[in-house]
Amino acid sequence: MPTLSAPTPTATTDALDTTVAALAPDFALRLVAWQRQHGRHALPWQQTRDPYRVWLSEIMLQQTQVTTVLGYYQRFLARFPTVRTLADAHLDEVLAMWQGLGYYSRARNLHRCAQAVRDQHGGEFPRTAAQLAELSGIGRSTAAAIASFCFDERVAILDGNVKRVLGRLLAFDGDLASSAQEKRLWRHAETLLPAAGADMPSYTQGLMDLGASLCATRSPQCLLCPVQGLCEAQRRGVAEQFPIKTRKLKRSRREQWWLWLEHEGRIWLEQRPATGVWAGLWSLPLFDDEAQLLAQAQALAATAPEPLPRVDHALTHFDWVLHPRRLVLERRAEPGPGAWVARDDLARYALPAPLKKLLG
DNA sequence: TTCCAGGCCC
DNA sequence: GGGCCTGGAA
Structure with missing residues (x-):
């Protein structure tokens, strides 16, 4: 074992923590204001705080673009208007309705989740991210999205779009192929949350909208970005270099x-x-x-x-x-x-x- | 034609 | 850490 001559970074803090905490209030303020003025508000699943509808949209939107989801979402709701009708359906019918959307384990988990809500939660989705994340097909990020949209819970999402937004905001130099670095970014995402739960729906939607529009993978529109000046990668003119992911695909x-x-x-x-x-x-x-x-x-x-x-x-x-x-x-x-x-x-x-x- | 993004599960 | 599917961009 080497001798410890300098403080070693621990699992719970790093050099960025102070910076992130200082950034948080302004970042949330600007993002929320931008979402309310320029973000998306007209999508069908944004017209409700019904967790069934929000959950259905979030599962469909995993790995799938909004334009593709729209038709499937409406057909699903027409056939399965409530979580109970979905739970009571046969898996084969759910899979048939899902055909063409891809990642078919989502459909199996969707059905399993609906049955758990029916059988173990009295037909009502649980109201916290921690409980939601125990259900099939709902991971940490999806649970947080549902809880923030439907119940104003102060909890962070970190999907691919948000990794890009936050990776750039902080010029986050960790390699997100590493689970330890991903954990660090989750912690920063939590630090950045707005103080008021009432701001959570706009904040969460703002992160998604920013990642889906201005903060695109290629050619980000930094000049139009609401957090221009706060964003470290933009200040350095290297937005496109973040986030860092080394994992390369073997085909x-x-x-x-x-x-x-x-x-x-x-x-x-x-x-x-x-x-x-x-x-x-x-x-x-x-x-x-x-x-x-x-x-x-x-x-x-x-x-x-x-x-x-x-x-x-x-x-x-x-x-x-x-x-x-x-x-x-x-x-x-x-x-x-x-x-x-x-x-x-x-x-x-x-x-x-x-x-x-x-x-x- | 090839490349790439994308969240959860095992 | 590897596997899953499709659509859209390069």
Whole structure:
């Protein structure tokens, strides 16, 4: 062990803490005023403080842009107007309503969360961020968003947009790929909260709006920013260099063959396993090479399947090349566990986006 | 055509 | 720390 000749930074304080505390009142004041004048107010989930509606919007908005969410949000509310109607629905229907939104574990967690609210909270969402964060699919940031919007709780959010806003404001030099540095930024986010709970909805929305508009990843509009002059990265003219994230993506390639079987206008679909890519969704049978697909095809028909143009699909960690092969069967067969689905019934099945496109 | 953002769970 | 999906930007 080296001798301690100088004070060692502890887990609870660092050199930025004093700066952040001094910045806090002015930052909150400006952000709240800017949000009230220039922020977004007309989105459907901003017309309510009903935690069910706010929760639904927050889950949909995770990893998904506002314009995409709008249609799904309205359809969901029309079908599931209350948390109870959602809890009482079948998971398959929830997944079908979610199809195309991606990250399907969100839909499973949504359903599980609704059931927990029904069964363990008497049908009412809990009113604190700490309790909300115990529910499926609600993490620290989403819990804080709901609690601040619906209940004025003084609690910090820290999603990707906010990491960018605060990373720049403080010229935060920690690498956010490190959980210790992320923890530091959470602490600063808490220090920056406005003193009055009544300001929390505008403050939280202001952080989101700023990150979604002026404080964009590329070409931030610092000249229009309400915290111009307070923002350290802007003062140095290096806003685009923050936040710092070193994690680099290792991408691989996956090539597979997709067997599109059709018989009298019906399409053969198989439900995917409950974990992994497209968990629980319905897809065409997949093969790791063309020979395997052809062997299966030969067992079902005398004719050869017709090659269709390849489909490219990207996931976080690999690029996926799918080769569809279409085969119309004269005789009906049951290739295994699955279902023959009429075209008109496709909407009732949760299909991954590229398959919906291929069949559509 | 490729690259990238994005919150939670295990 | 790795996996998940899609849309939009580069």
